[in-house]
Amino acid sequence: MSKLTTNPTVLQWIDEKLDLVKPDKVVWIDGTTEQLKALRQEACASGELLKLNEELLPDCYLHRTAENDVARVEHRTFICAENAELAGPTNNWMDPAEAYELLYGIAKNAYKGRTAYVIPYSMGPVGSPFSKAGVELTDSIYVVLNMAIMTRVGKAVFDALGDSDDWVRGLHCRCDIDEKKRYICQFPQDNTIISVNSGYGGNVLLGKKCFALRIASYQGWKESWLAEHMLILGVENPRGEVKYICAAFPSACGKTNLAMLIPPESYLKKGYKVWCVGDDISWIRKGPDGRLYAINPENGFFGVAPGTNEKSNPNALASTKKGTIFTNVVLNNQNNTVWWEGLDKNPPTDAVDWKGRPWNGMESAEKGAHPNSRFTAPAVNCPCISSEFENPAGVPISAFVFGGRRAKLAPLVYQAFDWNHGVFVGSIMASETTAAASGAVGVVRRDPMAMLPFCGYNMADYWQHWIDIGATLNDGKAPKIFNVNWFRKNDDDAFMWPGFGDNLRVLQWILDRCDGKADAVETPIGFLPHAEDIDLEGIEDEVSLDDLRAMLDVDPALWLSEADGIAAFYAKFDGKVPGEMQAALDALRAKLA
Numbered sequence: 323m324s325k326l327t328t329n330p331t332v333l334q335w336i337d338e339k340l341d342l343v344k345p346d347k348v349v350w351i352d353g354t355t356e357q358l359k360a361l362r363q364e365a366c367a368s369g370e371l372l373k374l375n376e377e378l379l380p381d382c383y384l385h386r387t388a389e390n391d392v393a394r395v396e397h398r399t400f401i402c403a404e405n406a407e408l409a410g411p412t413n414n415w416m417d418p419a420e421a422y423e424l425l426y427g428i429a430k431n432a433y434k435g436r437t438a439y440v441i442p443y444s445m446g447p448v449g450s451p452f453s454k455a456g457v458e459l460t461d462s463i464y465v466v467l468n469m470a471i472m473t474r475v476g477k478a479v480f481d482a483l484g485d486s487d488d489w490v491r492g493l494h495c496r497c498d499i500d501e502k503k504r505y506i507c508q509f510p511q512d513n514t515i516i517s518v519n520s521g522y523g524g525n526v527l528l529g530k531k532c533f534a535l536r537i538a539s540y541q542g543w544k545e546s547w548l549a550e551h552m553l554i555l556g557v558e559n560p561r562g563e564v565k566y567i568c569a570a571f572p573s574a575c576g577k578t579n580l581a582m583l584i585p586p587e588s589y590l591k592k593g594y595k596v597w598c599v600g601d602d603i604s605w606i607r608k609g610p611d612g613r614l615y616a617i618n619p620e621n622g623f624f625g626v627a628p629g630t631n632e633k634s635n636p637n638a639l640a641s642t643k644k645g646t647i648f649t650n651v652v653l654n655n656q657n658n659t660v661w662w663e664g665l666d667k668n669p670p671t672d673a674v675d676w677k678g679r680p681w682n683g684m685e686s687a688e689k690g691a692h693p694n695s696r697f698t699a700p701a702v703n704c705p706c707i708s709s710e711f712e713n714p715a716g717v718p719i720s721a722f723v724f725g726g727r728r729a730k731l732a733p734l735v736y737q738a739f740d741w742n743h744g745v746f747v748g749s750i751m752a753s754e755t756t757a758a759a760s761g762a763v764g765v766v767r768r769d770p771m772a773m774l775p776f777c778g779y780n781m782a783d784y785w786q787h788w789i790d791i792g793a794t795l796n797d798g799k800a801p802k803i804f805n806v807n808w809f810r811k812n813d814d815d816a817f818m819w820p821g822f823g824d825n826l827r828v829l830q831w832i833l834d835r836c837d838g839k840a841d842a843v844e845t846p847i848g849f850l851p852h853a854e855d856i857d858l859e860g861i862e863d864e865v866s867l868d869d870l871r872a873m874l875d876v877d878p879a880l881w882l883s884e885a886d887g888i889a890a891f892y893a894k895f896d897g898k899v900p901g902e903m904q905a906a907l908d909a910l911r912a913k914l915a
């Protein structure tokens with residue numbers, strides 16, 4: 323079949339890699355509806371996909387991964403840069419020459435008896451100045467069909483690329499799904515990703531974490547832009563003006579829910595709307611007017627299924643009703659649909675669990691869906707998708723919001739004093755582990771800007787890059803920076819803030835601050851709201867003004883001990899932490915003392 327491009331750098335790389343992996347057949351993905359339809363049929367025939375109820379879930383499919391291959395594997399993820407310092411103390415590092423030898427050894431003849439798929443894809447709308455191209459070579463039809471949802475695939479990508487060498491090389495080999503030989507390697511200096519022995523989304527949909535965060539963060543460093551683990555949402559006020567917010571949270575903090583939130587009743591009545599531009603990744607550049615603009619480089623949502631329901635996130639649920647691939651959820655035999663824990667209170671009794679075993683939801687002690695089971699849903703399905711989703715110029719950012727899960731420490735919301743202090747606030751992001759993760763509960767995991775597993779270079783250089791970007795923004799043009807904590811608990815260990823749609827009340831204060839409309843109290847950690855300035859209309863029975871005051875309390879003793887934790891974390895960077903941030907830490911301690 324036609325090779326879809328004459329780009330010599332693409333043709334040479336593909337030839338070399340095909341010579342290595344030795345497929346029986348090569349298919350170039352042109353992205354046409356007919357081709358994708360035929361591939362879905364083929365995947366159903368081979369059993370890789372299972373077609374779901376066409377009436378209830380049109381064009382939807384179920385896939386099950388190997389039992390040992392259900393999540394990202396941070397301990398097997400490597401930044402293969404020239405030296406260990408480039409990767410920094412928070413990344414696993416492998417020497418590039420050593421890594422290529424190891425990985426090519428594993429990939430040798432890995433496609434024997436299989437088909438090679440060449441997927442040209444664009445992160446960002448094709449032709450946008452923000453966008454970048456990638457080519458993924460894979461032996462997995464599941465990868466092809468997921469990439470066709472999560473990114474823009476097809477010939478148009480090659481047409482836009484022309485003969486340029488600026489594209490990311492991605493080689494994926496399923497091999498034997500052997501955990502001991504599983505490697506997810508990024509070579510930021512070579513624009514290259516190699517992923518072997520996995521078939522799980524986060525490890526093999528190379529456009530997502532591997533490219534759009536690890537490789538792109540490095541590209542952004544070199545090219546003066548930012549690739550961030552951030553959702554993008556627009557808040558439309560009753561006058562029809564929309565302001566955009568980018569927000570970063572570690573896993574399990576409700577990022578997809580916030581990105582698609584439904585305003586509380588009182589806000590809906592007034593005419594507020596929330597629009598989703600993206601739920602996971604932002605690429606951010608300075609625009610012609612000197613402000614920062616963001617695009618969502620993805621084209622779909624790779625969301626966690628368990629816990630997604632009509633109440634927690636009706637927009638995400640609606641997004642999964644057509645053209646969606648479900649991975650590792652329950653198959654309901656009764657009507658050939660899917661189910662997961664937290665979808666509703668009626669688990670199917672005649673079903674198949676994520677491991678492919680018969681499952682009765684009323685009787686089984688085991689969970690039916692894997693806790694990290696996923697839906698891959700087209701963004702266009704989302705009822706609140708922003709009209710700016712495809713805008714090649716992106717959306718202007720008013721505020722950056724960082725957040726984490728802290729039972730006692732962080733107040734509901736606070737604002738950084740200025741840009742550099744905001745970078746400090748992002749760098750001290752941390753979350754306490756929940757019962758959902760393995761290991762001890764309540765342990766603080768430091769996750770600067772939610773980029774810990776995704777920063778493709780030394781985190782200290784990344785912080786400096788943030789400071790440098792800020793220095794290019796004129797006063798008044800830089801987004802304001804905030805931190806939120808939806809997870810504060812009272813002495814009875816109960817959550818104090820209702821969360822979900824009510825989080826808009828906090829976003830409203832944030833946007834009022836950006837507009838210079840809300841006052842604040844200066845504290846050692848930043849500017850805090852007056853409790854009266856958070857709108858509680860409609861939830862006064864649930865949250866009193868005194869509750870709110872308690873959520874806004876800053877305990878100096880807790881913060882002093884937090885400062886010790888931050889200092890210990892900074893110490894890992896061997897003196898590379900930018901002076902501005904060290905100074906912010908010193909100032910925090912001095913103010914608290």
Ligand code: OXD
Nearest residue numbers: 394524572573602624
């Ligand atoms: C994700 C993650 O899957 O951050 O988006 O783990």
Ligand code: MN
Nearest residue numbers: 551573602603
């Ligand atoms: Mn993510």
